[in-house]
Amino acid sequence: MIMPEDEQKRLARRRLNLERRASVFKHIRDFFNEQGFLEVETPIRAPAIAPEQFIVPFQSEDWYLAASPELHMKRLLAAGYENINQFSHCFRKGERGRWHNPEFIMLEWYRKGADYQIIIEDTEKLITTVVYKLGFKKSIKYQGQEIDISLPWPRITVRDAYIRFAGWDPIAENDAERFDLDFIEKVLPNFAKDRPTVLIDYPASQASLARLKTDNPKVAERAEVFIGGLELANAYSELVNAKEQEKRFREAIEQIKKERGQTMPLPEKFLEAMKSLPECGGIALGIDRLVMLLCDADKIDDVMAFTVDEA
């Protein structure tokens, strides 16, 4: 019933945020360039993508729109590329809300020989560098809350966070549904408001493409970064065992078939390449959310020129 707001006014109002968005891209590119990374581009549209139980892809004829550039970037690593980064358009069906738009920009980077801890250190350096270059000091203000971003950022294991805030141990007890719901209702709202939080060591059932700890296979070497209540990034010590990966993919394909009635193909070319994938660490960081944080924007719409509702 409400008439669409005049587009010129909307875009004029977003201009300062879009200018800051452009600066964020520039500072990130400078950061990786200085560290000798190679910026790459991989297909947005591909015949197979990583099957994920809770990520619904858009189809494009018989192919898929990328939900992440991960598989192609790992194919580059498998071919001998060492440190690579990419900004890529990613698509996830049905994801729309204050923090979501079905098309968004993901920054991914991979380092040969690194693990998730090193990748988290990269993330700390990257974000603080961008913050300083934008002219902030040791803290930023987001939605009325002062956030101290001085390093290192506090780490908390998934196990400790859930025991403390939700009253149970998700490593000992495998309950994926309760895990997600409690995360949103109990765990995330209890993170320190005035500091970033790095949540580390996920249950093996939530490993996705991360490797399990050799001394504790119930735990995956996976970490997520949260600032101001925003889920910003997801890091792995990458799984390099193609057999184990194929097993996880097949399980996910079966789940998807059962729950959504969708038949997803096995990413064969990736699995073939994975046989030569070196030990490496990588991360996916939601750029739109980082820009939200740096523009003090309470919704993703304020940092995009055209959301799905305005396209």
Place this chain on the structure above:
Amino acid sequence: MDTEISDVRKNTKIVIDGALYNVVEVDFTKPGKGRSVYRLRLQNMRDGGVTDRTYRSGEKVDAASMSTEEEQYLYHEGDQYIFMNSKSYEQHGISEKTLGIKKNFLKEGQSVIVLMFGDEAIDIQLPITIDLKVTDTETALKGATITAQNKISVIETGYKVSTPAFIKVGDVIKIDTRTGNYLERVNTGK
């Protein structure tokens, strides 16, 4: 009617334990790799009470099958506004609270679309704009004829609206029923 939670939008009407709710707000959250969670703010359409409910992706809700019928506005008594189906002569009351701003644009005998849930009238739909006659207004201030000064005018339903100074008693003006604002003069009255 079973509906995927992902298809629920603001203003979708759903039924929970037999009671009808309007979805006031949908808050979508999702851990990157995890399940989507939808937090709905719901308003009970009978008593206006507000409650929050959380749903996970894949869950279904019972979307209310609503129908519409054309009815005539008759009168209001206390906080009830009474409408009548001109074919069946059945009468339905809708509370002042539910009608909100729309109550200001109802003339006796006027046709409106009534939103029905079973036998119960839930709400009415008005056209986006409506033309109503001015029954009273302040005399324009002397010397204010050239400036865009506004004044208060009263329309035939008793509603008071801010209009330009040139509006006179008997003029018909167009009003936006969503905001209650004056839009333009349609006819000059005699």
